[in-house]
Amino acid sequence: MRYLILKKRQMRRAVNEGFFLEMAGAEDGPEDFGPPVQAVAADLSEREAADLSRDDQVEDVIPSMPFSLIAPVEEGEAAAAGTWGLAAIGATRSSFTGAGVTVAVLDTGIERNHPAFAGMDFGAGDKNLCDFTVSAEGVMGGAPDSHGHGTHVAGTIFGRAVNGERIGVAPGVTRVLIGKVLGQGGGSTEVIYNAIQWAMGRKADIISMSLGMDFPKHVEWLIGREGLPPGIAASRALEAYRANLRLFDRMAEAMGAARMLGRGALLVAASGNESARKTNPRFTVAAAPPSAADGFIAVGAVGQTGNAAAPYDVASFSNTGCLLAGPGVGIRSAVLGGGLGEKSGTSMATPHVAGALALWIQKLFPGGQRPRDWDRDVMRELERHVAPAPGLSRADVGFGVVQVPV
16 A cells, blocks of 8 residues: 655664655755655555554654545526636726746646647756656646646636636636546546645745645555455545544645745645535535545635626535635636636635635735735635625535635
């Protein structure tokens, strides 16, 4: 079984390195920019994992879990599909564009030649593009999108106008980091961990993730591949879920410590699309990791009602436990082949929040500086300026529907 091992740096006693595949770190950032642990991935037996966890130079041994795309859903709730989300959050009235802000998107990659991404800075030698589906270590130089999800998400965050139609919240963003973390088989704990560290090492201000831990898939794997009875498999999967949630808590804590020093990034993640409110309003599902971790900005989705007094309704698929909400029904953005198309999901709401963060960062720190605790100023303004959502539960929309500075 695959494990992620967090080892203390400057180990005094060597661990059998034959077990491990060294993971990529922050290539061109200072040593103290990352966490005080060294992460390696390994295929271990349960006994080897248990023995390793007792090593005084090992912080934690975490079972690898599958991660899946928070796939778009078929949803007919929008009063009018298209780029209504830009107007709803105030982007069409804003004088800010996100200039000077670095945004990382960890998803299915990007169709880099799409006209929505003309003028993007992908780094010398395309070093701001990294494919973690080829190797968990990451292979820099490309992040081709064969699915289209990452392209759609990126278009909403920073896409340029296509045939005169605006699609991006922050079209002034020029430096982007694209990590392809989801392929045909999805992703994994070590892939997501490594990609976040890569984005942090390349000095992202915002890291956007529209993905989630796939608990049912892990249970199925334990039953089918490991031969465990269903009850035992569910118990083992729950243990792995808890360990992974602690891992993302720890990562967010390390990121918060970096922001205290004027570094680090804000972590934005979709809450998920598993709720079934149309069937029964009580049929809701809580946000899944990584969005459920402390320190992540979990995003829920709203659609339009056509009622000026209460213009938003929570999307029927949107999970609970959100910090903020964004437009997520009938969102028009870039699709494969160079055109535009509509999708619905918390994956579509998340880039609205990521784009809004870019505009707030530009407004508060126009010179590009990131002072100590810079994120507190950003979040304070973001929470103060949300649009209220009358009649909706805070569990569904958090503080409210995100708004940008105007």
